[in-house]
C-alpha cells in the first residue's frame with residue numbers, strides 16, 4: 001500500500017535523496033522545510049527530475065515542516081543534529097501516534113567528522129524521549145545522499161533498522177526494502193541506534209579517504225532473508 005511520507009528538513013541532500021527513492025517506489029512524498037516556499041521549490045524540482053521516471057507530479061509536494069507532516073503516515077527526520085531537539089519539540093503534538101523515522105547522525109565537522117555525545121545514547125533514543133506518543137524507529141543513517149539523489153545510480157547497501165515497536169519496525173523495513181538495491185536488516189532495539197549512527201561517521205571518513213560514497217553490508221545473512 002502506498003504511504004504518504006514526510007521529510008522533515010527534506011530540502012537537504014539526504015531528505016531529497018530519500019524522497020527520490022520513496023517516490024520511485026510509488027509513495028507520495030512531502031518535502032518539509034522551515035520556510036514553506038523552500039519546501040515547495042524543492043518538491044517542484046524533484047517532481048521535474050522524476051517526471052521521466054514514471055513519478056506523477058502530484059505525488060511530490062512541499063511546504064513547511066508542519067504542513068508536510070500533516071497528512072503523512074510516516075515521517076522521516078533529516079535535519080542536522082544541532083536542530084534535532086528543537087525541531088522535534090516544535091512538531092511533538094503533530095507527530096503523536098505517527099511512525100517517526102530518525103535518520104539523524106550526531107556529528108560535527110571539525111577537521112573531519114567527530115561524534116557528538118548524546119545524553120540519551122543516540123539521536124534516535126533522544127527522539128523517542130522527546131516524542132513519547134510517537135512510534136520512533138531508527139533507519140537510513142548509512143545511505144549516502146549523493147547516491148540516493150541520482151535516480152539512475154544503483155544503491156548497494158543495507159539499511160539497519162532499530163526500534164522497539166515491532167509493527168512500525170516492520171513497516172519501515174518493508175519501505176527500506178522497496179529501494180532498489182537495498183536490504184533491510186533488523187538491527188535490534190533503540191539502544192543499538194548509537195552504533196548505527198556511529199557507523200556513518202566511519203563511512204564519512206572512508207568516503208573522504210577513498211573519494212567514494214560508501215554504505216554498509218552485513219555479511220552472513222543471505223540464508224536468513
Ligand SMILES: NC(=O)c1ccc[n+]([C@@H]2O[C@H](COP(=O)([O-])OP(=O)(O)OC[C@H]3O[C@@H](n4cnc5c(N)ncnc54)[C@H](OP(=O)(O)O)[C@@H]3O)[C@@H](O)[C@H]2O)c1
Nearest residue numbers: 009011012013014033034078079080083104105141144145
Ligand atoms: N548527507 C548525507 O549523505 C547523510 C547520510 C546519512 C544521514 N544523514 C543525516 O541526515 C540529516 C540531514 O542531512 P543533510 O546532509 O540533508 O543535512 P543539511 O542539508 O545540513 O540539513 C537538512 C535540512 O535541515 C534544515 N535545517 C538546517 N538547519 C536547521 C535548523 N537550525 N533548524 C531546523 N531545520 C534546519 C534545512 O532545511 P530548511 O532550511 O529548508 O528548513 C536543511 O536543508 C543529518 O542529520 C545527517 O547527519 C545525512
